[in-house]
Amino acid sequence: MGSGLVVEEDGYGLGLEETELRLGLPGGGGSEGDVAKNSGKRGFSETIDLKLKLHTVVDSKEVEMEVWDKMKRLPSQKNLLPCTNDPEKPSAPKAQVVGWPPVRSFRKNILATHSDKGSKVEGEKSSNSVALVKVSMDGAPYLRKVDLKMYRSYQELSMALEKMFISFTSGNCGSQGMSGRDFMNESKLMDLLNGSEYVPTYEDKDGDLMLVGDVPWEMFVESCKRLRIMKGSEAIGLAPRAMEKCKNRS
């Protein structure tokens, strides 16, 4: 198996990829789904019930790389037109590079909201540029924040979350002063997993708890207020509700 994604064969597979809005790069978006389909591996393009399997990160790399193939951009690079990665060649005009010019995001955000003066945006958040949501994982001592605008698909988000919460387990061990990192990770992971899988859920604008993967990506980014990665056993009750909402929409 070794896949980071599992597709439910029941009513979730609504095949919403046609309606899904994608922010793919010119020529990049469409083929991504094709690559996934052709390879026969499960890609993000199907409406998915994402389940994070922390111990299979290594195995899932193969799958992810296929789908990742056409999307070779750092998640943190926004507003890019296709440009070469060759540092020798001058880039096309208007292509922005991460962290250049070197102005701290603290300052950039403040000055950006100045230009939004008309809409009276609160604090550093501008509705255009960032969609920051808190991410909590059951059992992890830290909360994290992610900027949903940095990702273009559930796939990307899923990968980022996996990376984030792997580091929680190793971070836990580190702060407890464990030296045998590998040893501690394995048994700690086994404790955490212990047969149950982790399911990403989110709280939407209405305050409802939903399963991630329910709606087209764009819609998700707009409506998601908070992410919560819970143990699979707790998420069971969500399934029928999610189906209800889907039915109401279609």
Add this chain to the structure above:
Amino acid sequence: MREERSDMSEDEDGGGGSAKSRGGGGAPPPFSDQVLEIVLENVLQFLSSRRDRNAASLVCRSWYRAEAQTRRELFIGNCYAVSPRRATERFRRIRAVVLKGKPRFADFGLVPINWGAHFHPWVSAMAAAYPWLEKLCLKRMSVADGDLSLLAHSFPNFRELSLICCEGFSTAGLAVIAEKCRHLRVLDLIEDYLEDDEDEMVDWISRFPETTTCLESLGFDCVGGAVNFEALEALVTRSPALRRLRVNHHVSVEQLHRLMARAPQLTHLGTGSFGSAAAAAAAAIPQGGNNVVDLVSTFAASKSLVCLSGFRDMAPQYLPAIYPVCASLTSLNFSFAEISAEELIPVIRHCHSLQIFWVLDTVRDEGLQAVAATCKDLRELRVFPLDATEDSEGSVSDVGLIAISEGCRKLRSILYFCQQMTNVAVVTMSKNCQDLVVFRLCIMGRRRPDHVTGEPMDEGFGAIVMNCKKLRRLAVSGLLTDKAFAYIGKYGKLVRTLSVAFAGNTDLALMYVLEGCTKLQKLEIRDSPFGDSALPAGLHHYYNMRFLWMSSCKLSVRGCMEVAQRLPHLVVEVIRERDEDDDHEAVEKLYMYRSLAGPRNDAPPFVEIL
């Protein structure tokens, strides 16, 4: 004799000079040795500079111990260079700690989230080892609310907390600090990123003790949400020692007025929005002259003000209110205010005493000329771009730079963002401002040449390192060939920090720097064509450096691995943000640093330690 001394220290309980000899044999250590150490401690306690202390500790074991016992301030420039346990075991009487974490390029998004720099292991170790800790300054650390809580509960004498460019905590953590740290004098939050949602903010201001506080400095201009103003006003009223207050942009100018009336003794003021409350503005209530007049008299009453900042949503009609304090201002930060030259000139004309000035490039060259005409005592200038993109219209240029260099001869530090520059201007500054210690020029267009001659900017930066003999920090930009780096290596003998971006032609450039800059401590490079063959040029020096950062260069795992093997006390981190299918060999980001602690055990999966 030395062996006896070390025996003595092993038996010591950490107090000085107790003479417990090992059970049984051997004569007790000479009384004179104990006296010597006590005397030594009494002398060394006056030594404050950490460099002097480091030198003293190397003299001999006795000095090492005495120094360790008397050191009060611990400076950890890289939280991964030493383990918390080792630091707390060596230095047992620390009262103040400075701790720095992530590399500076993290400020620009080049270091992935969750890279590390967790405060937790440090605060845990210090909670056990330094119950009398008073001061803590963290920079670029990842600090959780739980850590702040542990801090608040572990150090009953805690007095000063400064968090600079940190992240991971929220107003909940601040609330615990406010409530539990009864002796708190300083709470300075500087450009931190708080983890709050608007609907989940905690009213931390209300949690300060209701009695008179000993607060001297309170700065929260980076806190995103509004604070409880009534509570803030009450807090200011019962804090007679308050000298520095920096509020966030939710505090309107009317509210600021009230705060200033409560605290006329302020020396440093962060003015918040300096604009009207939204409701009044929307209702178009004529603000008129009255408000400004009131504000002017309030500023006039604040006779001690020397530092002004904030101005986040400044309404220009309020600017004249600060005239009464301009003449005594030594520091003025307009870098969030979009003011024009016309608006700046009437203000800056009065600022004869100004030493530090931060401003947006909206004031244009004309504004800078006005600064140069008046601020003869200027030591530090920072000109930030309103529009931080490569192809925005340049508002300041070589003209402004030349004007500043001619007017402000005592300049020590400059950060200047522009779209284009000339060698002539940079050379002029190098000759006029001989006291320059920090020269950071950011030509925002990548690899842009001299816009008049079309030549690389080599000569300009070369002149800076040649003529500014005190230069310690340099950031270069524009079109630069290897020649610029030859100059830096040859003349930059005191340079400690060097920042390079989109520059150089070949590995030679990096080699010049590594071989020539004998005092180099921090080297950060991005997007420059330097490869593996340049790395060995620094092998003799990497242990003297705090770190080397190289991203988007031409490094491979093999080259970095060689360095890692040759230098066992160097931690060589390869950071990979995405799964590279095609090129496992290429190193996208290299971060390497000397360390006594070995490879860290909290590295996230995208970090590989060679």
